[in-house]
Amino acid sequence: MxxxxxxxxxxxxxxxxxxxxxxxxxxxxxxxxxxxxGIKPRNLEGKSIALIFEKASTRTRCAFVVAxxxxxxxxxxxxxxxxxxxxxxxxxxxxxxxxxxxxxxxxRGFKHETVEELAKYAGVPVWxxxxxxxxxxxxxxxxxxxxEYFGTLKGISFAYVGDGRxxxxxxxxxxxxxxGMDCRIVSPKSLFPEKKLVELVKDxxxxxxxxxxxxxxxxxxxxxxxxxxxDVWASMGEEDQMxxxxxxxxxxxxxxxxxxxxGKEKTLFLHCLPAFHNNDTTVSKEVGAMEVTxxxxxxxxxxxxxxxxxxxxxxxxxxxxxxxxx
Ligand code: CP
Ligand code: NVA
Numbered sequence: 660m661x662x663x664x665x666x667x668x669x670x671x672x673x674x675x676x677x678x679x680x681x682x683x684x685x686x687x688x689x690x691x692x693x694x695x696x697g698i699k700p701r702n703l704e705g706k707s708i709a710l711i712f713e714k715a716s717t718r719t720r721c722a723f724v725v726a727x728x729x730x731x732x733x734x735x736x737x738x739x740x741x742x743x744x745x746x747x748x749x750x751x752x753x754x755x756x757x758x759x760x761x762x763x764x765x766x767r768g769f770k771h772e773t774v775e776e777l778a779k780y781a782g783v784p785v786w787x788x789x790x791x792x793x794x795x796x797x798x799x800x801x802x803x804x805x806x807e808y809f810g811t812l813k814g815i816s817f818a819y820v821g822d823g824r825x826x827x828x829x830x831x832x833x834x835x836x837x838x839g840m841d842c843r844i845v846s847p848k849s850l851f852p853e854k855k856l857v858e859l860v861k862d863x864x865x866x867x868x869x870x871x872x873x874x875x876x877x878x879x880x881x882x883x884x885x886x887x888x889x890d891v892w893a894s895m896g897e898e899d900q901m902x903x904x905x906x907x908x909x910x911x912x913x914x915x916x917x918x919x920x921x922g923k924e925k926t927l928f929l930h931c932l933p934a935f936h937n938n939d940t941t942v943s944k945e946v947g948a949m950e951v952t953x954x955x956x957x958x959x960x961x962x963x964x965x966x967x968x969x970x971x972x973x974x975x976x977x978x979x980x981x982x983x984x985x
Pocket of ligand 2: 789825826827890891893894895931932933
């Protein structure tokens with residue numbers, strides 16, 4: 660049966676079949692080719708989309724804005740101090756108001772329940788642009804980047820190294836499992852992902868031929884990995900834990916020794932960004948945390964800016980697929 664995602668929310672990849680994820684990746688790849696050819700299909704002509712941001716963003720915000728404009732839609736940025744959400748007005752009421760005016764709503768913020776509540780009451784597609792629990796639009800960009808590099812996803816060994824229970828680790832496990840990949844979460848035991856989620860991912864793997872390993876053994880975790888992936892050691896909202904995390908996660912830094920320990924010649928390094936890889940930002944100067952060395956970040960193994968660009972094409976695919984064309 661042909662995949663049709665019109666009217667669907669995009670809250671977590673748990674809700675999507677491998678065929679539906681494949682459809683979104685193929686659509687993103689096609690939209691990317693059209694953009695490169697200078698063709699603007701304007702699939703979303705006349706539509707308006709709301710972009711709610713409780714947390715800061717460079718890539719996600721810009722990807723939604725540029726994707727909307729490329730497709731002829733109007734994007735409206737609603738920052739945390741711009742609207743009444745959660746202060747003078749409930750999420751449920753805000754959802755019903757925005758749903759009467761906009762064709763789709765993006766939410767980035769803290770509680771995953773907020774994006775679920777928006778989706779429940781808006782009556783239009785709601786897209787999760789990152790919550791404390793999940794970051795599904797990022798995973799589409801990651802999968803597209805991996806596929807562009809290796810020509811396939813199935814059977815690729817993927818090692819995520821660092822904070823094993825943050826939004827990235829949670830979402831990557833699901834995305835890799837759905838696409839039949841060999842996923843390893845490599846982190847200290849105290850940062851292992853929730854058992855319930857690992858069990859769910861194991862069930863997905865039974866269907867897709869993928870596999871999941873959770874380990875604190877770095878050498879075991881990265882050996883044979885085609886992809887090394889990391890993220891910041893303290894996510895947005897957890898900044899006060901940075902010093903403790905540095906102590907805990909320093910051995911898990913992605914450096915050339917780790918790249919060599921994969922034993923692969925064509926290792927791919929990915930990071931959702933923003934990344935601490937040198938002391939050139941105010942925050943990295945202050946905290947000194949480095950989940951990846953400058954050497955790896957700037958090496959031939961790194962495709963982090965292809966990955967960042969792919970946020971645009973994949974977010975565009977999510978909007979076009981769920982809103983439908985004119
Ligand atoms: N990767 C990502 O979501 O980046 P931003 O926080 O800049 O949106
Ligand atoms: N885990 C990070 C991802 C940023 C894109 C955070 O939530 O801050």
